[in-house]
Amino acid sequence: MNIIVIGLPGAGKKTHAKKLSKKYGLVYLSSGKLLRKIAKHDTSLGTVVNRYIRSGQLAPDEIAVRLMREEILKLKDKDIIIEGFPRNINQTHSLERIWGELEVDIDLCIYLKVKEQELIKRLKGRRICPRDGIIYHVEFRPPQKKGLCDKCGASLYQRKDDKKEVIKEKINKNKKNIKEVIAYYQNKEVLKTVIGTDEKIKKIQEKIENLIENEMN
């Protein structure tokens, strides 16, 4: 089964894709995670990618597609869930070609739809554990001890692209792109929209699980 989770930054793609990966035994693939890993490397590619991530801009398609292609081909015959990719229509066509190479296709595209005001609130308060990758929120999911991970006690950090001055730009740029991706999957009849505004994570998760289980039957 091949699932992708799309949505604007802060929509909860990572949170839900990780939970779904555990529940249904799907391999979790995140373009953001792959790119952040590259950005730590002291290479020319690492420096370039780092610059895009820090400014909240998309990395060039060529780089994102190459990285994702390598990972997806490695996972041949595995059921996967992808979040963060595709981010625009060009990447959508590329993903289609990559799956074509493996003679498989997408089964489901879950679109997490969240109002812009809520996205801004979520991103501004987002804090992450550098060791476990657990995502906290200063208001909606605070750690027991301020600024420290509940699981390992590490100091939580704020992603550079979650700073106030970058968030707006990040959301605006993504808006136009995602519209085209949504239209593409709608046309392919694999798109399912899940409203994620004013709902608890658990409730949204249940909605997504119902969709997947309907798809499996």
Ligand code: AMP
């Ligand atoms: P994310 O973890 O999905 O929020 O991604 C963090 C950053 O990685 C984004 O702001 C982009 O700079 C970059 N990125 C993630 N996915 C992609 C993608 N599919 N194409 C280009 N850049 C991406």
